[in-house]
Amino acid sequence: MATKKKAKKTKPAAKKTTAKKAVVKKAAAKKSAAKKPAARKAASKKVVKAAAKKPAPKKAAAKANGNGHAFPAPSTAPWGQAGKALEGVRILDFTHVQSGPTCTQLLAYMGADCIKIERPGVGDITRTQLRDVKGQDSLYFTMLNGNKRSITIDSKNKKGIEILERLVKTCDVLVENFAPGALDRMGLTFERVHELNPRMIYASVKGFGPGPYEDCKVYENIAQCAGGSASTTGFRDGPPLVTGAQIGDSGTGLHLALGIVTALYQRNRTGRGQRVLCAMQDGVLNLCRVKLRDQQRLKHGPLTEYSQFGEGIPFGQATPRAGNDSGGGQPAWLLKCKGWETDPDAYIYFITQAPVWAEICDLIGKPEWKTDPDYATPPARLPRLRHIFDTIEQWTMTKDKFEVMDICNKFDIPVGPILSMKEIAEEESLRATGTVVEVDHPGRGKYLTVGNPVKLFDSPCEVKRSPLLGEHTEEILTQVLGYTDAEVAEIKTSGAITPPEKPARAEAA
Ligand code: CAO
Numbered sequence: 419m420a421t422k423k424k425a426k427k428t429k430p431a432a433k434k435t436t437a438k439k440a441v442v443k444k445a446a447a448k449k450s451a452a453k454k455p456a457a458r459k460a461a462s463k464k465v466v467k468a469a470a471k472k473p474a475p476k477k478a479a480a481k482a483n484g485n486g487h488a489f490p491a492p493s494t495a496p497w498g499q500a501g502k503a504l505e506g507v508r509i510l511d512f513t514h515v516q517s518g519p520t521c522t523q524l525l526a527y528m529g530a531d532c533i534k535i536e537r538p539g540v541g542d543i544t545r546t547q548l549r550d551v552k553g554q555d556s557l558y559f560t561m562l563n564g565n566k567r568s569i570t571i572d573s574k575n576k577k578g579i580e581i582l583e584r585l586v587k588t589c590d591v592l593v594e595n596f597a598p599g600a601l602d603r604m605g606l607t608f609e610r611v612h613e614l615n616p617r618m619i620y621a622s623v624k625g626f627g628p629g630p631y632e633d634c635k636v637y638e639n640i641a642q643c644a645g646g647s648a649s650t651t652g653f654r655d656g657p658p659l660v661t662g663a664q665i666g667d668s669g670t671g672l673h674l675a676l677g678i679v680t681a682l683y684q685r686n687r688t689g690r691g692q693r694v695l696c697a698m699q700d701g702v703l704n705l706c707r708v709k710l711r712d713q714q715r716l717k718h719g720p721l722t723e724y725s726q727f728g729e730g731i732p733f734g735q736a737t738p739r740a741g742n743d744s745g746g747g748q749p750a751w752l753l754k755c756k757g758w759e760t761d762p763d764a765y766i767y768f769i770t771q772a773p774v775w776a777e778i779c780d781l782i783g784k785p786e787w788k789t790d791p792d793y794a795t796p797p798a799r800l801p802r803l804r805h806i807f808d809t810i811e812q813w814t815m816t817k818d819k820f821e822v823m824d825i826c827n828k829f830d831i832p833v834g835p836i837l838s839m840k841e842i843a844e845e846e847s848l849r850a851t852g853t854v855v856e857v858d859h860p861g862r863g864k865y866l867t868v869g870n871p872v873k874l875f876d877s878p879c880e881v882k883r884s885p886l887l888g889e890h891t892e893e894i895l896t897q898v899l900g901y902t903d904a905e906v907a908e909i910k911t912s913g914a915i916t917p918p919e920k921p922a923r924a925e926a927a
Pocket of ligand 1: 514537624
């Protein structure tokens with residue numbers, strides 16, 4: 419009984435929303451009633467309908483609220499003490515590997531209660547991948563699953579499905595990134611989930627959207643290749659290259675997070691959830707938008723900001739690889755700095771921004787370029803970029819990358835040092851802002867993770883360690899789902915939350 423009571427307590431989302439609706443209705447009713455005394459007696463529902471039809475009350479609301487919507491009065495709580503942005507949102511996190519976990523970790527950072535479902539005895543495959551500490555959860559896992567709770571459920575066990583369906587009823591968002599069809603095979607089709615909980619937002623990452631490849635499994639680099647990134651990365655005379663930034667996985671996770679919060683926002687109005695789908699190919703292409711821009715520009719002549727133009731090399735049919743060219747309207751290149759012979763990261767990215775051209779000329783000892791017609795204007799410089807950057811490099815090679823940065827910043831010349839991961843890990847300013855965070859883990863000890871890169875000033879982020887496999891199973895069964903102790907004991911013998919007798923196939927790479 420006690421546990422059931424607790425379970426009821428832990429359903430704030432639905433209650434809050436209903437309460438919020440009531441406030442909205444009441445506010446609208448008040449305004450409407452002020453104009454039309456006859457309506458005063460009407461039920462708040464009717465008043466809202468009337469407000470929608472008649473322009474006068476709408477105007478009144480707009481006057482009061484700026485854009486015509488009724489909102490709660492601004493909180494008087496001090497900044498950061500009015501609750502987290504996504505407090506009250508509960509997520510059924512059926513994600514694994516990288517793309518899905520990136521999304522749900524971010525939502526958990528924003529305050530959502532993220533319940534990660536893992537296979538008993540196995541868990542997310544990344545727990546054991548690329549292990550650095552024997553027998554402990556890997557950094558691959560721990561850095562993508564902070565701020566979450568873990569429950570083990572065998573989704574192929576009858577009782578397991580029953581527990582999952584109970585979770586569906588109490589969550590706001592289901593996030594998954596299984597291979598196409600896997601969730602359907604568990605019986606958790608969108609239709610079934612929507613039937614159980616019409617408010618559920620059902621969010622998926624897949625490799626490809628509907629089309630010829632929709633059934634394919636996809637990993638990071640496949641998405642980079644299929645989304646246009648690889649063909650436009652690297653040097654012209656070399657093969658396509660994948661990038662270190664995980665734009666296929668983490669990039670798509672970010673897109674999905676935006677889709678989810680947008681769907682939550684729409685649900686406030688419609689009362690119903692919806693499907694949200696992010697295909698990794700689409701996510702990568704979205705990040706490569708400027709390269710599709712260049713593809714279309716090719717029809718109208720050479721891409722003059724690409725160094726291949728200055729080198730007199732003709733363009734082909736497709737956007738070429740641009741090496742370290744800027745990709746924007748301000749020519750730029752990567753230049754060696756002092757120590758480059760031994761330090762692989764002794765480089766600086768140097769942008770010859772037009773408004774500071776005169777300062778650049780003075781700095782590198784070429785004041786005559788300020789007035790020389792071959793160098794004085796951006797179009798004149800385009801065919802000579804190679805020579806210009808070689809000359810600037812003669813100057814940067816006399817200083818280390820931080821000296822170049824300091825000197826150039828004084829003149830507002832945009833430059834950026836190549837920072838190694840070692841330098842980033844040790845960078846104090848990133849620690850100070852919570853972008854790099856050290857957390858303590860009971861198994862592996864202290865480790866660094868990337869905190870919330872999005873800073874919300876009224877929803878500060880506290881980064882917590884990742885959960886151990888099944889660490890919160892009992893807590894979730896009793897406190898969230900309301901199972902009694904006797905029922906939990908029964909669940910324990912059903913095989914729904916414990917590994918099957920025959921160990922699952924070892925999947926770690
Ligand atoms: N209990 C029981 N079974 C479970 C379970 C649980 N709690 N959780 C997962 N499973 C099962 C699934 O039901 C599925 O079984 P069936 O195929 O028999 O139905 C199985 O585990 C494996 O799912 P999967 O096919 O998704 O996993 P995989 O390792 O073979 O493939 C990946 C991995 C990433 C290629 C695939 O999931 C995928 O393409 N996902 C979509 C794209 C994506 O997110 N890619 C990014 C990955 S990060 O680089």
